[in-house]
Amino acid sequence: MATTLDEAAIARDANRRIRRSGNIAGWAFAGPSVVIVLGLSFIPMIWAAYLSLTDSNLVSPGHFIGFANYAALAKDPLLRQAFTNTFLLAVMYLPIGLAAGLAVAILLNRKIKLIGFYRTCFLVPFVASTAAEGILFGFIFDPNFGIVNAGLQAVGLPRQGFLQDPSQALAVLAIVYFWTQFGFNIVIYLAALQDIPQEVLEAASIDGAGRWAKFWHVTLPTVRPVTIFLLVWGLIDVFQFFDLVYTTTRGGPLNSTLTLVYYIWELAFNFFTAGYGAAVAYVLFFTSLIAIIAVLAYGRRRRITL
């Protein structure tokens, strides 16, 4: 009897020791990363909430002014402009970016030669620095010396203002943005397409499905989860749109390319209205969060999960 008790005690003791060693090792391994990641995100996030209630000018803490910043931003025409521009970018880029990505992925998902070459080409703009690409396209679309206007003139079309024309600048940026991003969409879609078993497509053929029917009833449903992912990813990315604006138009002409992030940067680091900038940043955060949750909720309701 005594021995069994002892054994039980020993076992319990060993268990406790293993658990404790797990606790120590686990925290020793994960601790540094957890402290850095959480420390550099949640602390500033809470601090930003406080800053948004002050009139801080970035270098001095400022005074507590309650919700005055939020009241002011409701009436800020530039913020409305920045919202509209960011929304327009998403509307111009996302549907075409995803559709083109899927179309090219379908072309690549055959026993086709040179697939490695194509994939590399399409990914290069995604990998290269957006700042350099912005500078490059600033030149390509330059109204006077740019190659696009030279081409237009060569075929007898009128020259365009492109990035210097308030009615065209945002669309030009959407095109450049599409160019930088769609390689990513291709690669993600291609990986999803390669997961469709060949037998399923053959079975569909035997049941009399044509090419369109196979696309609608087999391909599209299988890539739907990936579409939801790319939509969320695209939204997050559009909401962070900065590098291209900074290296080309700096928000101009006439604020036609002012995006939310560019506006926040200007407010905090150019105009030194950091408190107000933090308030705008919070509005951006909640808007993007709502958009992402809406997409995910739609996916869940249609029973689409990754």
Place this chain on the structure above:
Amino acid sequence: MTGEQTLQAMPEADLTLHRARIAEADRRMHRSGWRRRLPQRGHLVLMPLSIIVVMPFVWMILTSFMTDTEINTIPPPLWPRHLYTGGYSTVLASSDFPYWFLNSLIVSGAAVLAQLILCSLAGYAFARIQFRGSTVMLILVLATALIPIQLTVIPTFVIFHDIGLINTLGALILPQLTSALGIYLMYAFFQSFPRELEEAGRIDGCSRLQVFWKIVLPLAKPALAALGIITFIYAWNDLFWPLIAITSSHTFTVQVGLTTFQGEHITHWSAITAATTLTTVPVLLVFLIGQRRFIQAITGAVKG
């Protein structure tokens, strides 16, 4: 039930219909030589498209070897007449570009080294070690991916300013020491890692750190390579934070330097394209060498 049995069990009318369907599908699949060559028809779209996509980079490199007069002729020439290197000498000899390049190498190198160690340690702990609070911590870490940098950047600047980090490379390295994405990548990798090897190591009397260092890490090379490539590309290309955290030219990274260089040399296109070429080449090299791992990592992260 085998196919033959199914056929036998079917009424005659259905059977005819079924056979007709198979024949139709067969015809569809092998209709004609043209149809059979159909996959290769994709080249008609893919070839021009891929060339258009990389064209700006080809044009950038060619233009960097042209003189400004050449570049500004209308229509612009497609090929440099001589291999003009004046643009490159402007960049390398009469600007701070060499500093910027070196700074970017230091920051990206430090980021890669630190993330290889810290992300794999954390990913391993979350995947393999049972410790109090691990689930909550993992969820919190992954949730930070939803916090945009614009929200945290203003207070981060204030904090870094107060501790004297602003305008030092430390301000750029500290936020890159580890990342939620890197932790997640390594976590996903270690979850599918065979447990038996570690147990053997434990029985042989190795400590957890020894098991991790001597057994686990050497077998994690593919995942580490992917993490290293992604970290390098991200750190090298970052513009937003360095633009805010660095104010003196000698401490700029290439991306920040590039934007000021552009402002100082407007219309001096041979110099600007030389600078953009030098800025993009390191990343493109890393990508071309490691693209298989890079693609595996980004597609794997989505499916995982």
